[in-house]
Amino acid sequence: MYEKINEPIEVVAEFGKRSLRPYVFRWQGREYEIKDVNFIHSAPKGKGMLFYFSVSDDTNYFKLCFNSQDLSWKLEEMYTEG
Amino acid sequence: MSDVKKWLHVDMDSYFASCEQQANPFLRGKPIGVVGNPYGGKAYRSVIAACSREAKKFGVKSGMPPYKAKKLCPNLLLVPADRAKYEYVTRRAVKIFSRYAPEPQLFSIDEAFLDITQTQGSSRAYDVACRLQCEVKSAFGGYITCSVGIGPNRFLAKVASEIKKPGGVFEISKENQKEVFSSLNLEDVFGIGVQTRKKLKEIGIQNLEELASAPPGVLREKLGMKGESLKRLAQGKESACLSRPAQALKHSYHKTKPVSCSRSQTLASDCHSLSKLKSLLSFLSEKVASELRSQNLTGNIVRVNIRYQDFTSFSRQRKLDSLLMPDGAVIFQKALRLLQRQGLEKPVRKAGVAVTGLREHKQPFLFEKEKKREKLLEVKDKINSTMGDNTILPLRCVDM
Numbered sequence: 001m002y003e004k005i006n007e008p009i010e011v012v013a014e015f016g017k018r019s020l021r022p023y024v025f026r027w028q029g030r031e032y033e034i035k036d037v038n039f040i041h042s043a044p045k046g047k048g049m050l051f052y053f054s055v056s057d058d059t060n061y062f063k064l065c066f067n068s069q070d071l072s073w074k075l076e077e078m079y080t081e082g
Numbered sequence: 083m084s085d086v087k088k089w090l091h092v093d094m095d096s097y098f099a100s101c102e103q104q105a106n107p108f109l110r111g112k113p114i115g116v117v118g119n120p121y122g123g124k125a126y127r128s129v130i131a132a133c134s135r136e137a138k139k140f141g142v143k144s145g146m147p148p149y150k151a152k153k154l155c156p157n158l159l160l161v162p163a164d165r166a167k168y169e170y171v172t173r174r175a176v177k178i179f180s181r182y183a184p185e186p187q188l189f190s191i192d193e194a195f196l197d198i199t200q201t202q203g204s205s206r207a208y209d210v211a212c213r214l215q216c217e218v219k220s221a222f223g224g225y226i227t228c229s230v231g232i233g234p235n236r237f238l239a240k241v242a243s244e245i246k247k248p249g250g251v252f253e254i255s256k257e258n259q260k261e262v263f264s265s266l267n268l269e270d271v272f273g274i275g276v277q278t279r280k281k282l283k284e285i286g287i288q289n290l291e292e293l294a295s296a297p298p299g300v301l302r303e304k305l306g307m308k309g310e311s312l313k314r315l316a317q318g319k320e321s322a323c324l325s326r327p328a329q330a331l332k333h334s335y336h337k338t339k340p341v342s343c344s345r346s347q348t349l350a351s352d353c354h355s356l357s358k359l360k361s362l363l364s365f366l367s368e369k370v371a372s373e374l375r376s377q378n379l380t381g382n383i384v385r386v387n388i389r390y391q392d393f394t395s396f397s398r399q400r401k402l403d404s405l406l407m408p409d410g411a412v413i414f415q416k417a418l419r420l421l422q423r424q425g426l427e428k429p430v431r432k433a434g435v436a437v438t439g440l441r442e443h444k445q446p447f448l449f450e451k452e453k454k455r456e457k458l459l460e461v462k463d464k465i466n467s468t469m470g471d472n473t474i475l476p477l478r479c480v481d482m
Binding site: 042045 | 107161167
């Protein structure tokens with residue numbers, strides 16, 4: 001089932017020259033290790049960009065959002081089977 | 083070099099649904115339907131924008147209300163649409179297409195025509211199409227695929243792309259055109275829907291061969307300009323509706339100028355509050371005004387349509403003494419007055435605003451106030467076009 005979350009999260013990510021890859025994030029006191037980055041897309045927001053990461057672990061799908069202007073991360077939505 | 087053109091028509095397979103299955107691995111192999119807003123079960127007011135291959139097997143189709151789709155496929159998963167994601171994929175796909183044809187023509191968010199006549203070199207068009215498919219697949223991941231049709235014109239390429247879906251390549255040439263057309267139904271042709279098919283059947287036309295040889299006068303009498311256009315298509319020739327794709331989307335077969343510009347919206351839940359309805363009318367007025375400005379049009383009739391929760395509806399319009407300024411605030415004021423005069427009797431399900439009596443907007447404004455306002459709207463349009471729709475909206479569009 002899809003759930004709209006829209007809450008700030010803490011993320012461990014690797015910033016490359018032209019790449020960004022999230023590895024672990026903490027939400028509501030719990031850590032989630034990202035197994036796969038399935039899709040990345042971006043959209044302009046004001047002067048900056050929003051980068052969306054569609055990621056998953058073994059049981060959940062998450063959509064994370066990175067705001068390039070204030071360098072903040074958000075958990076936008078999640079999907080859990082059942 | 084041969085003077086025969088080579089067109090590719092690239093059609094993304096189950097586009098929105100494939101994007102969602104690529105993003106979320108738990109949706110793969112499952113019947114899904116992409117809808118406006120399924121959070122909290124409100125999707126039942128919207129329609130299925132796209133469905134996965136798995137859902138199509140159950141007879142689920144785009145445009146179907148979710149409750150109907152659920153009847154056909156009880157396990158159907160409703161997934162929220164993500165416009166930014168689809169636009170991003172389209173933008174990147176167009177970049178890939180431009181490596182095959184310098185000016186790819188985007189026909190809709192999931193379709194494009196590529197003229198490869200000059201660029202294919204010594205490669206066969208079929209090989210070019212396969213290369214393009216591989217590139218699309220590797221750019222986005224295995225779930226986002228496309229079907230490619232090849233033909234000597236855009237219409238035949240479009241017909242061809244439907245033949246080996248999903249993920250296939252098919253070519254229609256002079257040699258196989260007759261054979262392919264004999265296997266197609268009337269509805270397989272772009273522009274023939276249920277109503278047109280019904281009209282064609284009334285004049286004894288059952289298949290493409292009969293349409294191709296029908297007397298033009300009979301077709302024109304029954305279907306107007308569209309009749310001639312369809313006859314050309316049935317003969318395998320390109321029609322005006324495909325020659326200017328961007329316009330074709332908006333005005334279909336009509337070569338003439340549009341006569342009205344309207345926007346309507348069905349609410350997620352019935353609206354009991356006048357202030358909420360005012361916000362919606364204001365938003366719709368802004369959309370109508372922005373469309374009018376983009377086409378350099380104006381009009382002198384404003385119309386409001388309201389549909390109540392019990393599906394009864396009313397429509398009120400007012401003809402103005404002069405052409406109105408294509409400004410959301412002006413249209414909103416007129417629309418609101420019409421609504422207030424009528425009054426609301428029941429909760430509202432759907433509302434719409436339209437401007438008709440359209441003419442080209444060419445008369446310059448005389449007064450400084452209007453000139454200033456026009457300049458302001460120009461800036462607003464520029465910001466919205468570069469930073470995304472609705473970046474700047476009047477506060478009255480927001481329900482407080």
